[in-house]
Amino acid sequence: MDYRQEPHGMFLMIDNKSFYASVESVERGLNPLKSVLIVMSEADNTGSGLVLAASPMAKKEFGISNVSRQYEVPHDSRILVVPPRMNLYIQKNLMINKIFRQFVADDDLFPYSIDESILDMTHSWRLFGKTPEEVARRIQVKVRHELGLYTTVGIGENPIQAKLALDLQAKHDDELIGRLTYDSFPEHIWPITNLEKVWSIGHRTAAHLKRLGIHSMDDLAHVNPYELRSEMGTIGAQLFALAWGIDRSQLHHIRPPKEKSWSNSQVLPRDYRVQAEIELVIREIGQQVTSRMRHHHQQAGCVSLYIGFARADTENDGRTGFDHSCRIAPTDNAQEIVVTLRHLFRKNWADQPVRNIGVGLSRLSDCRNLQLDLFQEPERQIKNDQFDRVIDGLRDKFGKTAVIPASSLMPGGTMLRRASLVGGHNGGNSFD
Amino acid sequence: MINCDQEASIIADRLDPLFTAQWHCQYRIDIVNNQYGSAFNFFLDIRHKDHRERSIPLHTVHATDLAVLERIVVALKKHTQLSLNFVNFGRVRWPESQRWVR
Numbered sequence: 022m023d024y025r026q027e028p029h030g031m032f033l034m035i036d037n038k039s040f041y042a043s044v045e046s047v048e049r050g051l052n053p054l055k056s057v058l059i060v061m062s063e064a065d066n067t068g069s070g071l072v073l074a075a076s077p078m079a080k081k082e083f084g085i086s087n088v089s090r091q092y093e094v095p096h097d098s099r100i101l102v103v104p105p106r107m108n109l110y111i112q113k114n115l116m117i118n119k120i121f122r123q124f125v126a127d128d129d130l131f132p133y134s135i136d137e138s139i140l141d142m143t144h145s146w147r148l149f150g151k152t153p154e155e156v157a158r159r160i161q162v163k164v165r166h167e168l169g170l171y172t173t174v175g176i177g178e179n180p181i182q183a184k185l186a187l188d189l190q191a192k193h194d195d196e197l198i199g200r201l202t203y204d205s206f207p208e209h210i211w212p213i214t215n216l217e218k219v220w221s222i223g224h225r226t227a228a229h230l231k232r233l234g235i236h237s238m239d240d241l242a243h244v245n246p247y248e249l250r251s252e253m254g255t256i257g258a259q260l261f262a263l264a265w266g267i268d269r270s271q272l273h274h275i276r277p278p279k280e281k282s283w284s285n286s287q288v289l290p291r292d293y294r295v296q297a298e299i300e301l302v303i304r305e306i307g308q309q310v311t312s313r314m315r316h317h318h319q320q321a322g323c324v325s326l327y328i329g330f331a332r333a334d335t336e337n338d339g340r341t342g343f344d345h346s347c348r349i350a351p352t353d354n355a356q357e358i359v360v361t362l363r364h365l366f367r368k369n370w371a372d373q374p375v376r377n378i379g380v381g382l383s384r385l386s387d388c389r390n391l392q393l394d395l396f397q398e399p400e401r402q403i404k405n406d407q408f409d410r411v412i413d414g415l416r417d418k419f420g421k422t423a424v425i426p427a428s429s430l431m432p433g434g435t436m437l438r439r440a441s442l443v444g445g446h447n448g449g450n451s452f453d
Numbered sequence: 454m455i456n457c458d459q460e461a462s463i464i465a466d467r468l469d470p471l472f473t474a475q476w477h478c479q480y481r482i483d484i485v486n487n488q489y490g491s492a493f494n495f496f497l498d499i500r501h502k503d504h505r506e507r508s509i510p511l512h513t514v515h516a517t518d519l520a521v522l523e524r525i526v527v528a529l530k531k532h533t534q535l536s537l538n539f540v541n542f543g544r545v546r547w548p549e550s551q552r553w554v555r
Binding site for chain 2: 094106
């Protein structure tokens with residue numbers, strides 16, 4: 022492979038080792054690498070409890086993984102269980118990124134997730150060390166010194182190499198640093214036979230590749246790219262590039278999505294069987310999404326509803342749920358959107374117990390003026406519109422629970438209890 | 454300016470519903486000197502025989518002055534008799550009482 026035309030930069034992908042668990046360890050004066058600590062969410066919809074993060078020692082000594090259930094965690098007094106504080110983790114993430122900004126320009130820092138960031142150090146790494154490893158070490162030491170957290174660093178000539186170096190090498194390295202280059206890529210990556218370990222290859226893609234006779238990254242690198250593309254589409258071409266460590270993405274050129282949409286979904290705390298309860302939650306989510314959209318002065322021309330059935334029922338009839346959309350005249354009125362959602366639900370639901378509900382709004386357009394409907398009373402329409410805006414104003418000023426529909430107090434309503442959650446888990450504000 | 458009595462009362466208010474005084478259960482308040490956050494963190498630690506240990510955050514006081522902490526601890530001791538465990542303080546004395554921090 023001729024790599025001369027490919028981008029040759031210097032990228033660091035930095036991840037925090039067991040981020041949530043490490044933050045909690047530091048807050049308790051414990052060493053993140055030595056403590057046996059798990060962060061367990063006990064929000065209503067996690068059942069008995071869900072492990073959000075386990076410290077490296079908890080993983081090693083007790084085999085606890087990040088998605089273990091409460092009942093899978095042994096009852097051992099050596100394990101320290103703590104509740105999540107999502108807002109604290111967001112704060113720490115901002116502080117870590119602030120440290121990264123001392124090494125790269127703002128435009129060269131790309132936060133990737135709550136505990137991962139990509140640093141394009143192509144232009145600045147020589148200011149901080151003689152080798153990329155030395156620079157990585159320096160960043161690690163600074164984060165450890167200022168925040169007490171351990172970071173893992175993947176180094177590559179492009180973002181994909183940095184990501185794979187992080188996932189496949191750095192996490193198992195004593196220094197917590199891994200490095201891949203175009204030259205070393207075949208030696209380190211091609212022998213991999215468990216394709217699911219490689220970023221961007223999930224369970225189904227791996228199964229698809231296996232059906233095509235591709236059992237290792239070596240096989241993937243030596244497949245006919247045209248055949249792979251005809252079989253898998255653009256993803257096939259991407260996978261072929263991945264096997265050769267090629268990534269031509271220009272992180273600075275942000276491509277806005279072709280069409281934006283707003284959506285919210287939630288896992289219910291139990292199986293919902295009563296129509297009125299399910300419709301109540303649909304209404305709550307519908308109002309929440311519409312309110313988010315209104316804050317951006319937009320209106321939606323398409324409403325979608327996703328309903329996920331309870332696991333027991335999925336096993337019975339094989340369907341996992343349904344997902345339907347409906348085009349409407351553009352509106353930002355919650356009542357109209359909720360009526361459409363209810364219609365979609367009633368049309369498609371056949372008494373199955375429900376566990377997941379999601380609502381999406383798409384085909385967005387700017388909404389600066391109210392478009393009156395010829396067939397409805399104008400005063401009523403203006404009043405409805407003002408009503409929504411007054412509610413938005415009250416919630417912005419006094420919090421999400423300042424005004425709530427009385428129906429949310431009925432059995433099945435989830436809005437009140439979810440109001441203080443961040444990403445579906447305890448925000449931790451009540452501990453500050 | 455930190456109001457020590459108010460801080461102690463926040464901790465006490467959060468502590469009360471959590472301290473259910475179960476049999477065979479050890480309760481303890483951990484006070485951590487968090488050098489990285491320039492703050493004192495308070496946690497309720499619950500140990501039940503053959504169960505996982507639980508540590509529940511009670512409050513964070515954003516201060517580094519031991520005199521402030523001493524006043525909060527004195528106020529807290531008036532409310533609860535749970536043992537206090539001081540973490541990461543090293544060998545230092547309380548500024549006022551001159552007793553060892555432990």
